[in-house]
Amino acid sequence: MTNKIKNITDENFKKYLLTNKKYLLVDFWATWCAPCQSLSVILKEIYNQYQDCLKIIKIDVEKNIKLTSKYSVQSIPTLILFKKDQVIDKNIGFLSKEQLCLFLNKHMQ
Template sequence: MVLNKIFKFTDKNFEQKILLEKKYILVDFWADWCNPCKILSPLLDELVDQYSENLIIGKINIEKNPEIPVKYSIRSIPTLLLFYKSNIVATQIGALSKNELIDFLNKNIT
């Protein structure tokens, strides 16, 4: 499911989407009560079009989907996992500025 060009991951669709996708996938692990998550969310919305050629951006709510965060040992939010060909290629924990997020993406997407 896509929300505002940001893909909505769930426990049920996560593995299939990650395994089948040929592009990079950036997954934001978040929760409604998380203030740093609220800071990061609009930045992802701003960058989705800029990186759409090479990257899919998605979010997974850890409270509504508890299985995937446990599988990937998510202990703090927001956590960003960058996948490529079903492997984690980079991780970022905590809120970022827009410039830091752009640097993270540019450094890890080849």
């Protein structure tokens, strides 16, 4: 994982969310999830394209039960896009690079 995409925990998520000035894409994932691993590769690929307006973080659903429950994550991968501390959109399931760009571009104009 690139240093630019951080793993966040139940304990530091709120602070990270409230201090972030860009859009925030949160990837709920698990180490055993094959689609999650494939999506991680795509997130690394698009990071440079969107780094001026987007931060990407990852939350391991097995280690961060509070956040997983708070955002009603029942299937992974789940992506949630935030602006400030508000949920803008949510996607459940794997996205190709093109689909992920469409998902982001729909909101980041």
